[in-house]
Amino acid sequence: MKICMIGAGYVGLVSAACFSEFGWTVTCVDNDPSRLDDLAAGKSPIYEPGLDDLLERNIKAKRISFTGDIGPAVRDAEVVFLAVGTPMRRGDGHADLSYVYAATEDLAPHLNGFKVITTKSTVPVGTSREIERRLRALRPDADFAVCSNPEFLREGSAIADFTHPDRILVGCDDPRARAVMERLYKPLALRQAPLLFVDRESAELAKYAANAFLAMKISFINEIADLCEIVGADVQEVATAIGKDRRIGDKFLHPGPGYGGSCFPKDVSALIRTGRDNKAPLSLIEQVERVNSERKLAMTGRIERALGGSVRGKTVAILGVTFKPNTDDMRDAPSLVIVPMLQEKGATVRAYDPQGEKHGKPMLPGIVWCQDAADAAAGADVLVILTEWNEFRALDLARMKATMRGAVIVDLRNALDPAPARASGFTYHGIGRD
Numbered sequence: 001m002k003i004c005m006i007g008a009g010y011v012g013l014v015s016a017a018c019f020s021e022f023g024w025t026v027t028c029v030d031n032d033p034s035r036l037d038d039l040a041a042g043k044s045p046i047y048e049p050g051l052d053d054l055l056e057r058n059i060k061a062k063r064i065s066f067t068g069d070i071g072p073a074v075r076d077a078e079v080v081f082l083a084v085g086t087p088m089r090r091g092d093g094h095a096d097l098s099y100v101y102a103a104t105e106d107l108a109p110h111l112n113g114f115k116v117i118t119t120k121s122t123v124p125v126g127t128s129r130e131i132e133r134r135l136r137a138l139r140p141d142a143d144f145a146v147c148s149n150p151e152f153l154r155e156g157s158a159i160a161d162f163t164h165p166d167r168i169l170v171g172c173d174d175p176r177a178r179a180v181m182e183r184l185y186k187p188l189a190l191r192q193a194p195l196l197f198v199d200r201e202s203a204e205l206a207k208y209a210a211n212a213f214l215a216m217k218i219s220f221i222n223e224i225a226d227l228c229e230i231v232g233a234d235v236q237e238v239a240t241a242i243g244k245d246r247r248i249g250d251k252f253l254h255p256g257p258g259y260g261g262s263c264f265p266k267d268v269s270a271l272i273r274t275g276r277d278n279k280a281p282l283s284l285i286e287q288v289e290r291v292n293s294e295r296k297l298a299m300t301g302r303i304e305r306a307l308g309g310s311v312r313g314k315t316v317a318i319l320g321v322t323f324k325p326n327t328d329d330m331r332d333a334p335s336l337v338i339v340p341m342l343q344e345k346g347a348t349v350r351a352y353d354p355q356g357e358k359h360g361k362p363m364l365p366g367i368v369w370c371q372d373a374a375d376a377a378a379g380a381d382v383l384v385i386l387t388e389w390n391e392f393r394a395l396d397l398a399r400m401k402a403t404m405r406g407a408v409i410v411d412l413r414n415a416l417d418p419a420p421a422r423a424s425g426f427t428y429h430g431i432g433r434d
């Protein structure tokens with residue numbers, strides 16, 4: 001099967017690489033020349049564990065290629081995926097569909113024979129129908145069907161998520177398109193991945209409902225963590241106890257500085273706007289959004305309190321700036337709120353992130369970027385763990401303390417075991433536990 005993937009970002013590139021690994025031939029189209037330059041040189045423009053190897057193997061086998069020229073890629077393909085960004089629109093919080101509709105216009109002149117056009121981007125309910133309407137207006141002569149195939153992969157474990165999904169969801173109203181999508185995903189269906197066919201509106205809404213539910217779980221445990229601190233309970237134990245209940249599940253019950261990333265903030269916001277537009281306000285989700293933004297703002301207060309009330313003149317060592325570990329993605333990372341607030345309040349910030357410096361540098365001006373965690377700690381008054389990269393779980397704390405000015409740890413991810421941290425001479429502050 002020949003596939004055209006429009007958009008070679010976190011979702012497009014991973015999906016394309018995985019489809020090519022199944023044996024399909026994939027042409028990725030992107031309009032960012034620097035991305036195409038990286039890919040032409042055999043380099044992945046994003047950091048995602050396992051992706052370099054997958055790309056190298058499939059480039060060599062000529063099953064995946066990259067181009068800025070959409071025409072031949074669309075003309076050759078049976079399935080055309082739209083995997084472009086749908087960021088939060090400035091001003092009103094709706095999903096910005098301008099990239100989706102620009103790509104729709106770009107592909108329209110090249111429709112030839114029966115083609116399945118399918119969104120992989122997260123798009124508000126009704127978008128597939130609107131894409132179809134626009135394509136019919138541009139090309140009344142063309143034979144095509146528009147499907148919705150939302151993607152549920154997580155950055156950091158994207159390849160495993162794509163190749164071992166909990167489900168593959170396809171919104172589809174056309175029997176010919178359904179047959180094509182069944183053939184496309186057959187390699188995964190053979191591995192018992194459930195392939196769910198629903199109508200397009202349900203597929204589109206399910207993606208937003210899933211992300212809003214997960215965001216709600218995070219905000220829920222964050223509020224429980226705050227209560228734990230006051231009443232002397234331990235949030236880790238509470239989370240374990242409730243997570244054993246299969247109705248609740250143990251995932252997404254880790255307290256922290258508030259959710260961020262490329263999906264939850266924008267998708268929660270877009271879902272709220274969809275609810276309001278349809279006179280069905282989602283008051284629970286509106287509250288989740290409010291709780292989460294207040295939480296990010298409250299994190300600097302924790303650091304101030306840990307330093308006796310003020311960060312003025314203090315040096316703060318930040319470990320981790322990406323929105324989660326195993327990615328270089330900085331979109332809506334909590335660090336983008338917390339670090340500038342610390343700087344405004346008079347702190348000097350030293351930071352280390354295993355992958356975050358490249359994108360983080362222009363977004364977080366005025367930081368001293370360090371080579372490793374020990375380097376960041378040198379001369380600092382406090383160590384703040386903001387992203388739980390594995391390498392922060394086994395730090396040589398005694399050695400780090402020897403080079404620090406202070407001896408305080410604020411662990412906003414509960415990444416460390418408090419007892420050894422205290423035994424190394426630190427005052428340790430976690431979230432929702434002593």
Ligand code: NAD
Pocket residue numbers: 006007008009010011012029030031032035083084085086099102103106120121122123151152153154155262263
């Ligand atoms: P991204 O910004 O990493 O990638 C988008 C790519 O599309 C970029 O490389 C950009 O240059 C390219 N592009 C934009 N307009 C184009 C056009 N007209 N023609 C060709 N290329 C074009 O975005 P992403 O994180 O991969 O997200 C893509 C979509 O997938 C979004 O809707 C997102 O919500 C959804 N999604 C993302 C994730 C995730 O973890 N990142 C998970 C599930 C779903």
